[in-house]
Amino acid sequence: MSSSRPLRADARRNREALLVAAREALLADEDAHVEEIARRAGVAVGTLYRHFETREALVAEVYRQEVAELCATPARLLTRHAPDEALRTFLLLLVEHAAVGRGMGEALESIMATDSPVFDDARDEMARALDELLAAGVAAGLVRGGMSGRVVLRALGGICGLRAKGWKDDALRIVTILYDGLRYGAAKRG
Amino acid sequence: MSSSRPLRADARRNREALLVAAREALLADEDAHVEEIARRAGVAVGTLYRHFETREALVAEVYRQEVAELCATPARLLTRHAPDEALRTFLLLLVEHAAVGRGMGEALESIMATDSPVFDDARDEMARALDELLAAGVAAGLVRGGMSGRVVLRALGGICGLRAKGWKDDALRIVTILYDGLRYGAAKRG
């Protein structure tokens, strides 16, 4: 599928420009219009649609890249912190990330709460990252068993969907509830 | 505001028909078109817009009614169950309700996760219902303090937004996490 001949030079440049433009535009306004994104990238809408099936596909790709970065952190956290601390820190990190513009929060929500195939990769990656944290926690007797990364992902969807006034404060409290809920009944008492 | 002269008979009938039609249509398809809803109600779109500011306002009203019912249950539950059991049961009930068509889930999510003024009433009502449960739990030493109904509401948004394949199973696990997270550190150990 994705293994056709390499893109022509100008095509690769435009594709890149579109992703950059989309990231900027979405940061400024979660429902930036395709015309606006194309304009920023210095191309016409037709070009945008040559590279991305739909507007949503473009948005998905932008956030897939963000998520990829995010997913690299659990492994890093586990080298420096106890599994439960790593888990807590990662949850808090997600809240921070959701703060980078409503758009990111919305995308994370789609990743976490739906089966939209556009986000399949991102979802798998994220679930895997959480599995890593949970497994380490369970192994250390600090986290209850029976909860998959996928489930925690779903629970987090609620945080990322928040877009109310005092949302960040609420998000932190929710992390506390989830974190304590995950520790509940673990082998060792925190 | 809402205290003009009573509606003309036909107007009241149409308004009612629109709400019924919308409930049916939304149950069948969460993004039913306004034309479709109007057709089912046997009126033209103009009439729909005479009664409801926007499509969203109509949808909000439909679900506000559902929510109103739901909000009456905590009080009832508290007369029959211990506060923690009542809390757990109510959370499970929400999951069931979210199951009544994706539309309801989506609306509940809007109620829980956003500040959309359309849902102000529903949100307040729901938060009040949860406060009641939490307060009873705290008083009995079964639930941790410091968590408002509003916060729990936000946390639940994640559940209602679920629309993935194994979502119900996931929802139940999430309720477990939240429930245990809310009991964590309560005066008495469960």
Added chain:
DNA sequence: CACACAAACGGAGTCCGATTCACCTTATGG
């Protein structure tokens, strides 16, 4: 009962996005 008229209705038309497509432009392999 007939009339007056404000309230309510109908539905074609407007607006505003995303998406398409027929026709140009331009890398690039030979």
Added chain:
DNA sequence: CCATAAGGTGAATCGGACTCCGTTTGTGTG
């Protein structure tokens, strides 16, 4: 340098929500 297929363009189309105004109708009044 050419041929040509990949790539680009943007006016046109499509699909929704929403508006507007001429027409119809319920209802209070004489």
